[in-house]
Amino acid sequence: MTSGAQPLISNNPHQAWLPMLELATQEVFELMLASHLTKPVTPAPEAAMNITGMVGLAGQLCGVLSIACDEKSAALMASKMLGIELDKVGPEIADALGEVCNMVAGNFKNKIPGLGDGCMLSPPSVITGNDYSIHSMAQTPALEVGFLFENMPIIVSVQVHS
Amino acid sequence: MSIRALIVDDSSVMRKIVDRSLRQAGIEISQTFEAGNGAEALTVLQDNRVDLILCDINMPVMDGLEFIKQLPTVENAKGVPVVMITTEGSEAHVVQALACGARGYIRKPFTADQVKEHVIPILAGKP
Numbered sequence: 149m150t151s152g153a154q155p156l157i158s159n160n161p162h163q164a165w166l167p168m169l170e171l172a173t174q175e176v177f178e179l180m181l182a183s184h185l186t187k188p189v190t191p192a193p194e195a196a197m198n199i200t201g202m203v204g205l206a207g208q209l210c211g212v213l214s215i216a217c218d219e220k221s222a223a224l225m226a227s228k229m230l231g232i233e234l235d236k237v238g239p240e241i242a243d244a245l246g247e248v249c250n251m252v253a254g255n256f257k258n259k260i261p262g263l264g265d266g267c268m269l270s271p272p273s274v275i276t277g278n279d280y281s282i283h284s285m286a287q288t289p290a291l292e293v294g295f296l297f298e299n300m301p302i303i304v305s306v307q308v309h310s
Numbered sequence: 311m312s313i314r315a316l317i318v319d320d321s322s323v324m325r326k327i328v329d330r331s332l333r334q335a336g337i338e339i340s341q342t343f344e345a346g347n348g349a350e351a352l353t354v355l356q357d358n359r360v361d362l363i364l365c366d367i368n369m370p371v372m373d374g375l376e377f378i379k380q381l382p383t384v385e386n387a388k389g390v391p392v393v394m395i396t397t398e399g400s401e402a403h404v405v406q407a408l409a410c411g412a413r414g415y416i417r418k419p420f421t422a423d424q425v426k427e428h429v430i431p432i433l434a435g436k437p
Contacts (some may be wrong), residue, residue, distance in 0.1 A: 175419055176419045180418075229326075229327055230323060230326055240322065243323045244323045247321045247323050250397055251418045253397070254396075254397025254398065254399060254418060255418075258399040258400065258417070264398075265401075265402040265403070269397065269398075271368070
């Protein structure tokens with residue numbers, strides 16, 4: 149997976165939201181997956197990400213929140229959420245990643261004063277494959293934060309359109 | 311006491327998590343019914359009686375708020391408490407859900423302890 153979104157730079161008008169995005173993500177993984185996310189020493193290569201969950205934001209904040217990872221990470225998320233062995237996980241992978249994305253998006257917007265009521269979430273979508281690109285029409289750089297989930301990289305990003 | 315629960319969420323993974331959280335909260339469940347949206351849930355209730363309904367808000371076909379508005383039209387659902395479990399966490403959403411007839415409101419992400427804290431008093435008949 150490659151992304152057309154530019155990474156966060158210092159003049160991003162929404163930079164102050166980055167700690168809330170980090171906290172929103174960490175809370176979801178700790179409460180729903182009993183997993184403590186850590187920060188990677190080096191950025192994860194985007195090419196390794198072959199599954200992406202996305203939730204649209206509409207209203208006072210328009211944009212897309214996405215979580216990209218590899219399929220093993222997504223399967224482990226499903227395994228932890230369902231409380232089943234990793235090798236027993238089947239078609240629930242996309243559902244699990246979509247629901248994680250949905251909860252991170254909801255938790256994130258609820259942490260931004262005034263957005264809880266004024267921003268709606270779309271149902272999640274999940275894209276899988278080894279060779280796809282996501283192109284955003286947004287004018288501002290993406291808020292992006294990388295984590296290690298059980299030592300596997302995941303990237304959480306918010307592309308703000310308006 | 312053993313109860314029959316209806317869990318309404320468009321995510322099958324989330325339905326299983328809610329079911330597990332109820333059991334972890336010490337609630338004995340004799341039967342769990344599942345539905346992927348409000349319309350499916352109404353159909354389930356046409357033929358089955360339950361003691362508790364846990365319901366998401368954002369769902370396709372029929373959302374959770376519309377579902378609880380229509381509940382009084384189903385004989386089997388009269389008086390059955392509904393607890394919303396949703397990512398929509400604003401005060402306005404809580405007020406709206408309670409005004410529509412929900413008895414409780416749990417924000418995702420949640421813990422089994424939060425489920426216990428909200429659901430046990432409702433099952434015990436406390437307001």
